[in-house]
Amino acid sequence: MSENLLTLTDANFDETLVGADTPVLVDFWAEWCGPCKTIAPILEQIAEERAGQITIGKLNVDDNLATQARFDVMSIPTLILFKGGEPLVRLVGAKGKGQLLEELDRHL
Numbered sequence: 001m002s003e004n005l006l007t008l009t010d011a012n013f014d015e016t017l018v019g020a021d022t023p024v025l026v027d028f029w030a031e032w033c034g035p036c037k038t039i040a041p042i043l044e045q046i047a048e049e050r051a052g053q054i055t056i057g058k059l060n061v062d063d064n065l066a067t068q069a070r071f072d073v074m075s076i077p078t079l080i081l082f083k084g085g086e087p088l089v090r091l092v093g094a095k096g097k098g099q100l101l102e103e104l105d106r107h108l
Helices: 013-018 034-049 065-070 097-105
Strands: 005-008 024-029 055-060 078-083 086-092
Touching: 005 013, 005 034, 013 024, 013 055, 024 034, 034 055, 034 097, 086 097
Parallel strands: 005 055, 024 055
Antiparallel strands: 024 078, 078 086
16 A cells, blocks of 8 residues: 555544644555555645645554444445544545545645
């Protein structure tokens, strides 16, 4: 995983999001999810290109069931943008880079 991406877990989720200096886009994903693998390089590009504006974190839903359930993540990939620890936007399904940036830019 890229150095620009955070690995989130049930244990560090709240502390990481509340303490973040920038909005955090959380990618709820799993190893077996094809569309998750499709968007992974796009998220890495956005993390690198928008460093300082947005932080991107990845939460494996198979390993972190409590956080997955807390945010009612039923399909993956689900991307939720958090600001100050509060969810702002939820995007479900694989999206292209342009679509993702268009949606995110409204909230950055």
